[in-house]
Amino acid sequence: MRLLQKFRNIGKSSQYKGSSNYAYLATRVRAMKSKLVPKETYPRLMNMGISEITRLIEETEYKQDIDKLARTYSGVDLIEHGLNRNLAETFTKLIKISEGEPNYLIIEYLKNYDIWNIKTILRGKYYNASQNEIKEDLVSAGQLSYTFLSELAGKESYSEVISALEGTEYYPILIGYDETNLSDIENNLDKMYYNGLFNVIGESKSKDRKLFAKFIRTEIDIKNINTLFRLKKAGVKQDEIVDLIIDGGLELSTNSIQGLLPLSYDDFIQALNKYSFWDSISDAVGSDTDSLINVETQLKKHSLKSASSFSHVYPLSIVPIMDYIISKRNEVNNLRIIARGKAANLSDEIIMNQLVI
Amino acid sequence: MDINDVKPTRSELIELKKKIKLSESGHKLLKMKRDGLILEFFAILNKAKNVRAELDASFKEASEKIGIAKSVEGTITVKSTAFSLKDAPQIEVESINVMGVVVPKIESSSVRKPMNKRGYGVLGTSSYIDEAADSYEILVEKIILAAEIETTMKRLLDDIEKTKRRVNALEFKVIPELTAAMVFIQLRLEEMERENTFRLKRIKKA
Numbered sequence: 001m002r003l004l005q006k007f008r009n010i011g012k013s014s015q016y017k018g019s020s021n022y023a024y025l026a027t028r029v030r031a032m033k034s035k036l037v038p039k040e041t042y043p044r045l046m047n048m049g050i051s052e053i054t055r056l057i058e059e060t061e062y063k064q065d066i067d068k069l070a071r072t073y074s075g076v077d078l079i080e081h082g083l084n085r086n087l088a089e090t091f092t093k094l095i096k097i098s099e100g101e102p103n104y105l106i107i108e109y110l111k112n113y114d115i116w117n118i119k120t121i122l123r124g125k126y127y128n129a130s131q132n133e134i135k136e137d138l139v140s141a142g143q144l145s146y147t148f149l150s151e152l153a154g155k156e157s158y159s160e161v162i163s164a165l166e167g168t169e170y171y172p173i174l175i176g177y178d179e180t181n182l183s184d185i186e187n188n189l190d191k192m193y194y195n196g197l198f199n200v201i202g203e204s205k206s207k208d209r210k211l212f213a214k215f216i217r218t219e220i221d222i223k224n225i226n227t228l229f230r231l232k233k234a235g236v237k238q239d240e241i242v243d244l245i246i247d248g249g250l251e252l253s254t255n256s257i258q259g260l261l262p263l264s265y266d267d268f269i270q271a272l273n274k275y276s277f278w279d280s281i282s283d284a285v286g287s288d289t290d291s292l293i294n295v296e297t298q299l300k301k302h303s304l305k306s307a308s309s310f311s312h313v314y315p316l317s318i319v320p321i322m323d324y325i326i327s328k329r330n331e332v333n334n335l336r337i338i339a340r341g342k343a344a345n346l347s348d349e350i351i352m353n354q355l356v357i
Numbered sequence: 358m359d360i361n362d363v364k365p366t367r368s369e370l371i372e373l374k375k376k377i378k379l380s381e382s383g384h385k386l387l388k389m390k391r392d393g394l395i396l397e398f399f400a401i402l403n404k405a406k407n408v409r410a411e412l413d414a415s416f417k418e419a420s421e422k423i424g425i426a427k428s429v430e431g432t433i434t435v436k437s438t439a440f441s442l443k444d445a446p447q448i449e450v451e452s453i454n455v456m457g458v459v460v461p462k463i464e465s466s467s468v469r470k471p472m473n474k475r476g477y478g479v480l481g482t483s484s485y486i487d488e489a490a491d492s493y494e495i496l497v498e499k500i501i502l503a504a505e506i507e508t509t510m511k512r513l514l515d516d517i518e519k520t521k522r523r524v525n526a527l528e529f530k531v532i533p534e535l536t537a538a539m540v541f542i543q544l545r546l547e548e549m550e551r552e553n554t555f556r557l558k559r560i561k562k563a
Binding site for chain 1 (some may be wrong): 420421423424425427428429431432433436437438439440441442443471472473474475476477478479480481483484485487488
């Protein structure tokens, strides 16, 4: 209950309290970053089987998580849950050791995990999934603790879940849920996350915060362009797409997106060639392209590349912390892609294409 | 039909002739039905081959797409997203008659859904999930089609076998036995005719 109270208080306030401990945090993050899996390990992992990958992962920071989950899971499930557990522990640790401004920024950035968990619980309730089934899919890498999320998962109905979140910033959106509009609620929660981030970056004019803003706005661009690709490919009507566009992109302003909406799929692709991400996706797009997987992968790579380009500047700022969060998430993704890809008998080419090294 | 059980009477002969005529016309009709069913079977066989090939390709595609979705997005994401889909596809099974064989006609609805109507939010998901869902919807459609065609084929095959047995039974057992009985009665009647004629001649002489 204390955790919930803490969460509620932070949820209500948009202001951060206490002095910022950037120097301490940057040192801790540098030490944590040195423990990330080196790039050279990935080609080695590609030549290993699932059990060998598990053993190798056990020699890294993931040992404790793998050991703890080994009684419950095995094989590739053990790897995936171990990776998720470690990610959650790491990000929670970042929230705990940070104070003042960085704490506020980290919490805001990691809110997508809280939103993800709330969505999973609502989906689980909608499907009448058991508490254990829902709990297995939770990643408490945000502000909401695993204990609190487990309690939510154990509630009898969706209305009890929503009542338990009363007083949080999610409540005004969740109150509109009536079991027939889950996708709308999910979209509104995601829009709320990006709008929240956009409001956060608008608060400071320092150079490091501008870089942080650039990163967030590039993420919004990538999210918008992915949404446009998916909806246009599916032939969704213009007025339905408008509701799913997020404001605050770096290159794609609301006006330029409005200009892209009436275009046909072919013209839409042609219109993208003036943006910086075009070089990354030009080989993957085309009106005859059945799959958008390569486009999305290339956009993700573009986003991570642009983030890593400014990761070394302003060492005592939010920039190296964000760089660590991105690198850690990318490491977990890469390890999961290799393990799951091998378990699904995907070709080495497909697995390599999805990796961001 | 045991030849010893046959009564060599004219009424029996007439009865047998009727039976032979009926058997022959039945044999002719069953042969036509068998040939028709075989033609129908071969037409379906080609369709079944194509559907099975498409089903295999769809399964391969779906396995790959779900593999990519699970590896890139994680199993928990795939599972959580699947929770938002509660509606199962609706399937209606009707029966149609192909040359006397009752075969199923399977109608399905709500299998394929537009990407933004599947139940999950667009902003929190990705094209990996979309394409896995798409390929599984296609796979379900192919399974329904394959179930219809392969059940039809199985039923036709069973009926061809049954008709073939009937045709053979009529051709090689029933009709020859009836014909033999008819010949026996005819011979016996002729014999009786000759005996009568001989008897009358002997009476006349006496």
